[in-house]
Amino acid sequence: MIKVIIDGKETRVPKGTTILEAARALHIPIPTLCNHPKLSPYGGCRLCLVEVKGNRHPVTSCSVPASDGMEVVTSTPLLERIRKTNIELLLSDHPNDCMVCEKAGDCTLQELAYFYGIRENRFAGERRIYEKKDANPFIERDMEKCILCGLCVRVCEEVEGVSAIDFAYRGFNAKIVPSFEKALDCEFCGQCVAVCPTGALTGKMWSYKGRQKDVRDVDTVCSYCGCGCNLTLHIRRNEVVRVSSRDDTINEGWLCAKGRFGYSFVNSPERLKTPLIKEKGTFREASWDEALDLVANKLKKIRAKHGADAIAGLSSARCTNEENYLFQKFMRAAVGTNNIDHCARL
Amino acid sequence: MTNSIPEIENNDVLFVIGSNTTETHPIIGLRMKQAVRKGGKIIVADPRKIDLVRFSTLWLQHKAGTDVALLNGIMHVLLKEHLIDKDFIAGWTEGFDTFRESLSEYSPERAEKITGVPRKDIVKAALMYGKAERPAIYYTMGITQHSHGTQNVFAIANLALMTGNLGKESTGVNPLRGQNNVQGATDMGCVPNQYPGYQRVDLPSIKSKFEAAWDAKLSDRPGITATEMTDAAIDGKLKALYIMGENPLISDPDSHHTEKALKSLDFLVVQDIFMTETAELADVVLPAACFAEKDGTFTNTERRVQRVRKALNPPGQAREDSSIIMELSGRMGYAMNYNLVEEMMREIGGLWPAVAGITYGRIEKGGLQWPCPTLDHPGTPYLFKGGFPRGKASFTVVGYEPSKELPDKDYPFVLTTGRQLFQYHTGSMTRKVKELNAVAPEAYVEINPADADSMKIEDGDVVSVSSRRGSVSIKARVSERPPRGMVFIPFHYKEAAANVLTNPQLDPVCKIPELKVCAVRIEPASARP
Numbered sequence: 009m010i011k012v013i014i015d016g017k018e019t020r021v022p023k024g025t026t027i028l029e030a031a032r033a034l035h036i037p038i039p040t041l042c043n044h045p046k047l048s049p050y051g052g053c054r055l056c057l058v059e060v061k062g063n064r065h066p067v068t069s070c071s072v073p074a075s076d077g078m079e080v081v082t083s084t085p086l087l088e089r090i091r092k093t094n095i096e097l098l099l100s101d102h103p104n105d106c107m108v109c110e111k112a113g114d115c116t117l118q119e120l121a122y123f124y125g126i127r128e129n130r131f132a133g134e135r136r137i138y139e140k141k142d143a144n145p146f147i148e149r150d151m152e153k154c155i156l157c158g159l160c161v162r163v164c165e166e167v168e169g170v171s172a173i174d175f176a177y178r179g180f181n182a183k184i185v186p187s188f189e190k191a192l193d194c195e196f197c198g199q200c201v202a203v204c205p206t207g208a209l210t211g212k213m214w215s216y217k218g219r220q221k222d223v224r225d226v227d228t229v230c231s232y233c234g235c236g237c238n239l240t241l242h243i244r245r246n247e248v249v250r251v252s253s254r255d256d257t258i259n260e261g262w263l264c265a266k267g268r269f270g271y272s273f274v275n276s277p278e279r280l281k282t283p284l285i286k287e288k289g290t291f292r293e294a295s296w297d298e299a300l301d302l303v304a305n306k307l308k309k310i311r312a313k314h315g316a317d318a319i320a321g322l323s324s325a326r327c328t329n330e331e332n333y334l335f336q337k338f339m340r341a342a343v344g345t346n347n348i349d350h351c352a353r354l
Numbered sequence: 355m356t357n358s359i360p361e362i363e364n365n366d367v368l369f370v371i372g373s374n375t376t377e378t379h380p381i382i383g384l385r386m387k388q389a390v391r392k393g394g395k396i397i398v399a400d401p402r403k404i405d406l407v408r409f410s411t412l413w414l415q416h417k418a419g420t421d422v423a424l425l426n427g428i429m430h431v432l433l434k435e436h437l438i439d440k441d442f443i444a445g446w447t448e449g450f451d452t453f454r455e456s457l458s459e460y461s462p463e464r465a466e467k468i469t470g471v472p473r474k475d476i477v478k479a480a481l482m483y484g485k486a487e488r489p490a491i492y493y494t495m496g497i498t499q500h501s502h503g504t505q506n507v508f509a510i511a512n513l514a515l516m517t518g519n520l521g522k523e524s525t526g527v528n529p530l531r532g533q534n535n536v537q538g539a540t541d542m543g544c545v546p547n548q549y550p551g552y553q554r555v556d557l558p559s560i561k562s563k564f565e566a567a568w569d570a571k572l573s574d575r576p577g578i579t580a581t582e583m584t585d586a587a588i589d590g591k592l593k594a595l596y597i598m599g600e601n602p603l604i605s606d607p608d609s610h611h612t613e614k615a616l617k618s619l620d621f622l623v624v625q626d627i628f629m630t631e632t633a634e635l636a637d638v639v640l641p642a643a644c645f646a647e648k649d650g651t652f653t654n655t656e657r658r659v660q661r662v663r664k665a666l667n668p669p670g671q672a673r674e675d676s677s678i679i680m681e682l683s684g685r686m687g688y689a690m691n692y693n694l695v696e697e698m699m700r701e702i703g704g705l706w707p708a709v710a711g712i713t714y715g716r717i718e719k720g721g722l723q724w725p726c727p728t729l730d731h732p733g734t735p736y737l738f739k740g741g742f743p744r745g746k747a748s749f750t751v752v753g754y755e756p757s758k759e760l761p762d763k764d765y766p767f768v769l770t771t772g773r774q775l776f777q778y779h780t781g782s783m784t785r786k787v788k789e790l791n792a793v794a795p796e797a798y799v800e801i802n803p804a805d806a807d808s809m810k811i812e813d814g815d816v817v818s819v820s821s822r823r824g825s826v827s828i829k830a831r832v833s834e835r836p837p838r839g840m841v842f843i844p845f846h847y848k849e850a851a852a853n854v855l856t857n858p859q860l861d862p863v864c865k866i867p868e869l870k871v872c873a874v875r876i877e878p879a880s881a882r883p
Contacts, residue, residue, distance in 0.1 A: 145789035146789055167384055226646075226665035227661075228646065229661070231645035231646075232533075232534060235382050236652065236653075236656070236660055237381050243666060246666050256720075258360070258654070258660075259381045262384055266775075266776065266784060271646075272787050274644055274666065275669075276628075278628055279641070280633075280641035282641060282670055285637070285638055286639075300682055301685060303623050303682060306637075307596075310593045310621060316573065317573075318592060319595075320586075320592055321596045321598070323539055324675075325533035325538075325599075326533065327539070328535065328645075328648065328650025328675075329542050329650060332538060332539045333701075334675075335598055336542060338679050338682065340549075340570075340573070341569075342682075342683040344571070344572075344573055347592075351536070351600055351605055352536050352545070354869070
């Protein structure tokens with residue numbers, strides 16, 4: 009363990025810890041746009057600059073490891089001026105459309121512009137104009153909003169292992185592209201969307217469904233495979249408008265295409281809405297009382313005539329523990345048979 | 355899983371057999387990739403060149419259904435190279451001597467003959483696994499869905515036992531459960547021979563415990579499994595079936611047979627969120643709430659019980675499954691009244707000590723892994739630390755048996771089935787999601803380019819795939835993934851349902867059907883009469 013002093017607070021951290029990580033452990037905020045705790049440091053956004061005693065120039069705290077006895081200051085007039093200028097430079101070439109941007113209210117760039125009170129564009133000039141050409145149904149890529157933080161490139165390589173995108177061109181023309189600038193064709197896990205700090209990457213199906221206002225967040229668990237990924241459902245007017253995942257969970261915030269984008273079945277117009285009884289080969293709508301009475305009477309009749317073992321139940325791996333418990337209790341205690349199973353073998 | 359998901363990335367060797375992890379368990383796949391970045395090495399054993407092969411150090415492309423020969427071959431080498439854990443075997447296991455004898459006939463040479471895997475790779479796999487410090491085995495239905503599925507699992511258990519690779523962090527045997535709460539459904543006793551918590555229905559002391567708790571007279575006759583229900587319906591022994599949230603017409607082998615069975619019933623009730631193919635055959639359909647519309651818990655593949663929370667109201671008159679069951683039970687003359695969902699959890703804890711320490715308050719964040727017997731127990735990330743609950747674990751002598759239906763002159767290809775990344779199970783949820791269907795719109799049969807060439811089939815051609823049980827028309831996807839002589843069909847698509855073709859042969863012990871190997875014939879669709 010080594011000793012670091014940040015803004016006068018002393019702490020001990022393992023060797024190899026970056027200054028940024030040490031500061032976060034002390035709950036000292038340092039702004040960043042290109043850093044993610046699960047991805048390799050990049051040092052591109054220059055917002056996390058700090059002054060280290062003995063160094064002539066500020067250093068990027070995300071990529072510099074703390075050393076024993078290091079004394080760090082995270083906020084000085086010089087540092088704040090550099091940060092503000094860097095954000096202004098990013099915004100100088102950023103579409104000014106927060107009003108209709110999907111990301112408004114949950115955008116790191118917008119939040120930084122707010123905290124630094126940036127109203128004017130001191131660096132107005134040439135703008136990047138990019139055509140949107142992705143035909144994929146999941147990920148909207150608005151490259152004019154891209155700040156080239158490279159989080160999407162790193163998450164795709166370092167977490168997903170796919171490397172579907174990378175930097176191309178240099179300087180002002182630099183942009184993130186799929187191979188040969190073709191349309192995005194990948195696993196569509198949306199990890200890139202989850203880490204994007206601006207509105208450059210969003211879910212296509214999110215658009216104009218609701219952002220922050222009147223949107224409730226409900227934490228739950230995915231209903232697809234057995235990984236048990238935690239989902240946050242964003243709900244507006246009894247509709248799922250977006251799915252995200254917290255990073256302090258078993259899945260660390262990562263999801264697959266099904267978990268992140270495969271939620272619209274919930275609000276599908278094809279959902280069953282009323283009990284149905286089949287008569288002469290076709291279904292007709294029925295009340296709950298009628299349907300449940302019919303089921304109970306039929307089961308009782310069959311049990312009386314053929315015994316309880318002439319009845320069986322199939323429970324569901326899609327239902328909750330509590331429902332499965334009730335279902336087997338119903339079959340065993342109310343019907344009187346152990347003929348109960350589910351699709352564990354399928 | 356005997357281990358936990360976070361432990362995966364600290365494995366130094368991951369032996370993945372019969373699991374297309376990155377497509378079927380994508381987030382567990384991410385942890386495996388993380389393990390590789392941290393220096394771990396993956397051995398993939400799979401007839402198909404699955405995506406995980408890209409990340410592997412060694413790929414054993416064994417013939418479908420030859421897992422026992424492959425595993426026995428590996429164990430033969432471990433024995434010969436003295437890479438076994440003698441202390442573990444002596445202290446924790448029984449039956450090793452007989453088992454050791456049985457391996458003598460599985461030399462790498464013989465294993466190569468059966469599996470098609472070069473002997474040097476069998477030796478290499480054995481050395482990698484045998485010398486590893488924190489190795490773990492991962493498997494899914496590629497191991498279990500065989501007429502000898504139980505034998506396959508025994509072989510895996512033998513491998514872990516003889517090397518002492520159990521009961522330690524990041525070291526163990528990890529079947530990955532395929533569905534969000536298939537672990538929970540089994541834990542909760544939705545199996546014909548066990549009450550909640552794996553307590554046998556035919557033991558009088560257990561039965562009387564449940565009779566007292568439920569205030570009901572219970573049957574001590576073990577019931578029949580899902581796959582046996584089909585035959586019982588056709589034989590007329592089973593008259594009524596109540597299905598909650600399952601779609602056996604698509605998920606079960608030999609769909610024509612399943613359809614006949616469901617139509618033979620006097621009474622079929624289906625409770626679901628959509629009008630599934632199975633629900634179409636029902637006498638009564640009850641509309642249920644989906645996962646986002648209810649409170650409760652799911653248990654994931656690492657035994658972690660996590661909270662499911664109600665976010666929405668169900669559409670129309672649809673109701674939570676629990677409320678439907680309670681209503682129905684009352685009408686059957688057995689009242690079940692719970693005011694809160696958590697009351698059920700408390701009742702379960704009273705009957706199964708392994709979850710007695712789990713309350714909704716404790717799993718507000720993060721969940722808890724059973725066994726968690728007391729309110730101050732932190733849960734159990736990995737099983738069998740310091741011993742097995744039953745005392746000593748037994749070695750089981752396992753011999754190689756071929757699959758029940760092998761290719762022949764009339765049906766020259768092996769068909770294997772499984773999932774793909776963008777669809778899920780019978781598709782009753784994912785096929786309703788237009789975005790997923792845009793990228794994975796239709797069924798396909800993966801055919802090796804050499805086979806496609808010899809039959810003059812091109813990528814995208816519609817072909818007819820037939821087995822002794824049925825036939826489907828389906829697009830060909832010419833791909834290097836399957837080896838020559840093998841084809842693959844995902845089973846999500848009702849239009850070209852793979853299970854029209856599959857073999858309903860069951861494993862005699864656990865009654866799992868042989869969905870991973872059957873024999874089929876392929877013809878260009880135009881060649882059909």
